[in-house]
Amino acid sequence: MRTSECDMVIAGVGGQGVILISDVIGRAAVMAGKPVCGAETHGMAQRGGSVINHTRIGCRFSPMVALGGADVLVALEPGEALRFAHFLSPAGVALVNTRPVLPSTVTCGIADYPPLPEILAPLKAQCSKVLAMDATALAEKAGTAQAMNVVMLGALARYIPLSEELIVQALSLVVPPRFLEVNKKAFALGKAEVE
Amino acid sequence: MFVREYLLGNAAIARGLLEAGVGLVAGYPGTPSSEIIETLVDLNSERSLHVEWSVNEKVALEVAAGASWTGSRAAVTMKHVGLNVAADAFMTLAYLGVGAGLVVICADDPYCHSSQNEQDSRRYAQFAGIPCLDPKNPGEAKEMAAFAFELSEKFNIPVMLRPTTRVSHARANVEIGPDEAHRRQGKFIKNPARRVALPTHARPLHSELLAKQAAMEEALESAPWNRLALRGKVGIIASGIAGLYAEEVIFELDEDISFLCIGAYPLPKRLISRMLSHVSRVLVIEELEPVVEEQVQILARIANPNVEILGKEGFIPREGELDYFLVRNAIARMLGKAERQALQNPAVSILPPRPPSLCAGCSHRATYYAMRKVFGKKAIYPSDIGCYTMAVNMGTVDTCLCMGASITLASGIRFGGETEGICCSLGDSTFLHGGMTGLLNAAYNKARITVTILDNSTTAMTGHQPNPGTGMTATGEATVQVSIEALARALGAGMVETVDPYHMDETIESFQRAKEYPGLSVIIARQPCVIKARRSGARRKPFQVSEDCIGCKICLDFGCPAIEFERDMARINALCTGCGVCAAICPSSAIQEVAR
Ligand code: SF4
Ligand code: SF4
Numbered sequence: 001m002r003t004s005e006c007d008m009v010i011a012g013v014g015g016q017g018v019i020l021i022s023d024v025i026g027r028a029a030v031m032a033g034k035p036v037c038g039a040e041t042h043g044m045a046q047r048g049g050s051v052i053n054h055t056r057i058g059c060r061f062s063p064m065v066a067l068g069g070a071d072v073l074v075a076l077e078p079g080e081a082l083r084f085a086h087f088l089s090p091a092g093v094a095l096v097n098t099r100p101v102l103p104s105t106v107t108c109g110i111a112d113y114p115p116l117p118e119i120l121a122p123l124k125a126q127c128s129k130v131l132a133m134d135a136t137a138l139a140e141k142a143g144t145a146q147a148m149n150v151v152m153l154g155a156l157a158r159y160i161p162l163s164e165e166l167i168v169q170a171l172s173l174v175v176p177p178r179f180l181e182v183n184k185k186a187f188a189l190g191k192a193e194v195e
Numbered sequence: 196m197f198v199r200e201y202l203l204g205n206a207a208i209a210r211g212l213l214e215a216g217v218g219l220v221a222g223y224p225g226t227p228s229s230e231i232i233e234t235l236v237d238l239n240s241e242r243s244l245h246v247e248w249s250v251n252e253k254v255a256l257e258v259a260a261g262a263s264w265t266g267s268r269a270a271v272t273m274k275h276v277g278l279n280v281a282a283d284a285f286m287t288l289a290y291l292g293v294g295a296g297l298v299v300i301c302a303d304d305p306y307c308h309s310s311q312n313e314q315d316s317r318r319y320a321q322f323a324g325i326p327c328l329d330p331k332n333p334g335e336a337k338e339m340a341a342f343a344f345e346l347s348e349k350f351n352i353p354v355m356l357r358p359t360t361r362v363s364h365a366r367a368n369v370e371i372g373p374d375e376a377h378r379r380q381g382k383f384i385k386n387p388a389r390r391v392a393l394p395t396h397a398r399p400l401h402s403e404l405l406a407k408q409a410a411m412e413e414a415l416e417s418a419p420w421n422r423l424a425l426r427g428k429v430g431i432i433a434s435g436i437a438g439l440y441a442e443e444v445i446f447e448l449d450e451d452i453s454f455l456c457i458g459a460y461p462l463p464k465r466l467i468s469r470m471l472s473h474v475s476r477v478l479v480i481e482e483l484e485p486v487v488e489e490q491v492q493i494l495a496r497i498a499n500p501n502v503e504i505l506g507k508e509g510f511i512p513r514e515g516e517l518d519y520f521l522v523r524n525a526i527a528r529m530l531g532k533a534e535r536q537a538l539q540n541p542a543v544s545i546l547p548p549r550p551p552s553l554c555a556g557c558s559h560r561a562t563y564y565a566m567r568k569v570f571g572k573k574a575i576y577p578s579d580i581g582c583y584t585m586a587v588n589m590g591t592v593d594t595c596l597c598m599g600a601s602i603t604l605a606s607g608i609r610f611g612g613e614t615e616g617i618c619c620s621l622g623d624s625t626f627l628h629g630g631m632t633g634l635l636n637a638a639y640n641k642a643r644i645t646v647t648i649l650d651n652s653t654t655a656m657t658g659h660q661p662n663p664g665t666g667m668t669a670t671g672e673a674t675v676q677v678s679i680e681a682l683a684r685a686l687g688a689g690m691v692e693t694v695d696p697y698h699m700d701e702t703i704e705s706f707q708r709a710k711e712y713p714g715l716s717v718i719i720a721r722q723p724c725v726i727k728a729r730r731s732g733a734r735r736k737p738f739q740v741s742e743d744c745i746g747c748k749i750c751l752d753f754g755c756p757a758i759e760f761e762r763d764m765a766r767i768n769a770l771c772t773g774c775g776v777c778a779a780i781c782p783s784s785a786i787q788e789v790a791r
Contacts (some may be wrong), residue, residue: 003443022366026201030368037332037367041656042226042309047585048756049551061443062436063332063365066519067538079546088539103549107759107768108751111547120618122542129680 001154005034005058006160007034007065012076014041014051017149020174021074022055024153027170028162029057039063048104052084057161072159073127074152076135076192077101078119088127093129095155095194096123096170097148113152131155147179147186164191201753202369204362205230207333208300211340213238216375218267218295219245221255223628224657225274227310227363228302232272236670246661248669251276251598251628255682256284256299256381260353262298263382264390264422268344270298275599277301277318280321280629285353287392289323290400290733292351294384296344299325300356302363305482305516307373309360309656311580311597313514315483317415319436320355321461324404326411327355328420329435333367335420335458342418350411352404358483360438361516412461412686420458427451429530430474432467434458434481441480447523450530462490477507478527478529482517505529552585556772557683558722559583559649561696562620563591564753564776566647570616578629579621582656582724583649590753591620599629606633606642616710620647623679624654624662630684638715640688643764645709645716646688648679651724659727679719690713696720699779725772735773740765743785750777 006024012018022038029036038055049072054065067086075081081096088094098116105111116132124130135151142151150171157167168187175183202210209231212220222232235246245262249255252273259269271281278301285299301319304310320327323683326346330336336358343354373592388396405520410756415421430453433441438456455470457463470477479488488506493504508523509514524534553560567575578584578592579601586592594604602741605619621630626648634646654660661667666676682689690712694702700718709716723733746763758769767777767786778786 001447003447014551023201026366026368030199030201035368039361039365042364047551047554047582048549050549061446062439062519063361063367064518066523079549082542082766083546085542086538097558102759103547104552104754104756105547105549107756108754109748109760113547114545118545
């Protein structure tokens with residue numbers, strides 16, 4: 001028996017804006033009158049480390065998505081998509097920003113960053129569909145690379161049981177008014193990418 | 196009016212405190228507890244309650260106790276290890292009792308997400324003989340925060356609220372209500388028999404504390420967070436967030452299982468006994484210590500000696516955090532059903548590790564670089580708790596024990612016979628929290644060591660909270676700015692120098708003098724945390740690598756995440772904050788400021 005309506009895992013690197021995505025979705029779910037819960041990473045892991053957030057819509061149980069249980073994996077960085085791929089359900093969908101952020105182990109030359117196809121191939125084996133996009137480029141097109149997370153939110157909107165109106169309404173509560181237009185543009189570009 | 200909001204567990208707790216009419220909240224930052232006070236600061240724009248970052252947890256608890264004795268509901272926030280610091284006050288407060296309600300919020304961190312250990316604070320509550328509320332989600336944490344005051348007042352005892360990381364840093368839809376008028380009665384009523392812990396007073400107070408236990412147990416037996424549902428002959432008893440995992444598994448498996456969910460301690464012995472007499476087999480699920488399980492074992496001797504009790508022995512790990520998967524498999528095993536294979540993700544092996552690291556331009560890296568250059572490979576480098584612990588791979592973090600222990604360990608290492616150079620380091624907030632007594636001790640007992648205070652003028656690791664060295668209170672008010680130089684001198688350090696770690700030559704020279712100094716030397720390496728500096732609007736010109744780069748990789752070894760290596764040459768990326776340290780290190784002067 002399913003214990004939630006929609007389970008998602010949002011992954012990225014500290015500072016990329018993972019929490020904003022979950023905050024917007026959580027608020028939109030509350031507006032829709034659905035129970036919602038999530039779990040996020042603070043502290044140690046934030047300084048450029050891997051960050052993972054769990055969000056569960058229509059769920060009254062624990063805030064954490066079970067391994068193999070995510071309906072959607074949203075990754076703001078390709079390597080981080082693969083790092084958390086085992087959360088995906090076989091029927092799940094992965095939404096991946098293809099723009100890498102090199103970890104210090106790579107910039108220092110003690111490890112290598114694999115080429116994109118080598119990351120996406122095993123990811124495809126874990127789930128039903130992988131949608132890869134250069135969300136950073138789309139965000140730049142919208143006005144600022146900073147809005148990359150909102151591009152991904154736009155793409156995600158198609159895969160969760162919440163109306164686009166509510167999501168955009170929640171977004172406007174979370175981003176400062178002067179950045180709202182850019183973010184709306186970023187959202188639309190992300191959405192168009194998966195249509 | 197009640198509304199629903201999507202709240203972080205710690206924000207929900209803050210709301211609960213406000214709705215209970217708290218008059219004072221004190222704490223020391225510590226993951227995962229810090230956002231409780233941060234939320235209160237944001238919500239307390241009229242300054243109707245007193246909110247403070249205290250110098251450490253012991254201080255915070257004592258300040259809160261004073262307010263409680265003055266008739267103001269008070270709460271104190273800390274992470275689990277902070278309670279070790281506050282333990283002296285904590286244990287005796289259980290004897291002396293409260294005035295208005297006093298709530299000790301102590302956030303545990305199973306799995307050590309951001310901690311040096313994973314101790315279980317329920318043990319502390321048991322040890323002190325005070326009630327403990329163990330929430331499973333943000334909504335419950337909020338209700339418990341408010342209820343804790345009533346309980347505290349009813350039994351004249353401090354009450355512990357013990358969220359874990361997965362509650363404090365969970366988010367959920369939470370119902371929020373109006374704030375209660377803050378109770379700041381402001382009258383300290385003298386009562387030596389209850390406020391002065393002289394032996395003649397303490398003895399009867401201890402008896403009173405023990406006598407209260409049964410009544411508290413009785414009262415909590417019917418608390419809404421202890422719930423018993425008798426169904427099949429197999430039972431589960433679960434506490435805190437483990438209760439949520441168990442409920443989810445029971446729902447998913449659709450099995451006829453009796454279930455006792457526990458959220459309040461002292462444990463509901465009658466509910467447990469009823470469960471034990473009903474079932475033939477019971478699984479106890481709790482994170483960390485077998486606090487519930489031990490009681491279950493004892494109660495079973497009377498209630499049902501034949502019941503089979505499963506738990507920490509082979510079913511539920513005693514370390515780390517639980518999750519749905521672990522709990523599901525434990526329950527499946529108990530039922531004799533198939534367990535799920537742990538999902539593997541073999542492809543992860545192709546990924547480069549992504550450990551957290553010091554920010555680009557972090558001055559700690561520069562200080563450690565200079566320290567290491569002067570003191571060398573053989574020197575001993577006791578360190579402490581803060582962002583700088585992440586520099587463990589620079590070779591300048593040889594120890595990390597607890598807040599302030601760098602100085603005392605360094606002293607002990609010297610007195611233990613070590614003849615190499617000893618240079619320890621700790622941050623400004625850590626020094627003010629627990630390092631000052633160690634420095635005094637080092638001076639008094641003539642330790643020949645160098646103490647480096649990494650002064651970035653904030654408490655960075657936990658989210659940049661102010662401290663007494665910053666001249667600002669928790670609420671952003673200006674206050675006295677304590678001079679760390681004056682403190683170090685007053686505590687007895689013979690040599691005290693302040694350097695700007697971005698000036699490499701000056702820093703190296705200063706370390707050289709400290710190394711040669713025949714007594715206790717203190718170097719204060721002062722440069723604001725780059726995140727803090729950026730937020731306050733400071734901008735420096737970034738640096739770039741010119742054609743003169745010979746590809747020696749010396750700058751790369753420095754470890755700044757803004758320095759990359761590409762086609763035999765160093766390259767500086769967009770993360771550069773313009774500290775200029777790599778330019779000072781480069782032997783071919785190939786790194787220069789970007790001209791505008
Ligand atoms: S947050 Fe501040 S102190 Fe911590 S690593 Fe970054 S710059 Fe350094
Ligand atoms: S100047 Fe050099 S060391 Fe400083 S932040 Fe830029 S690249 Fe890093």
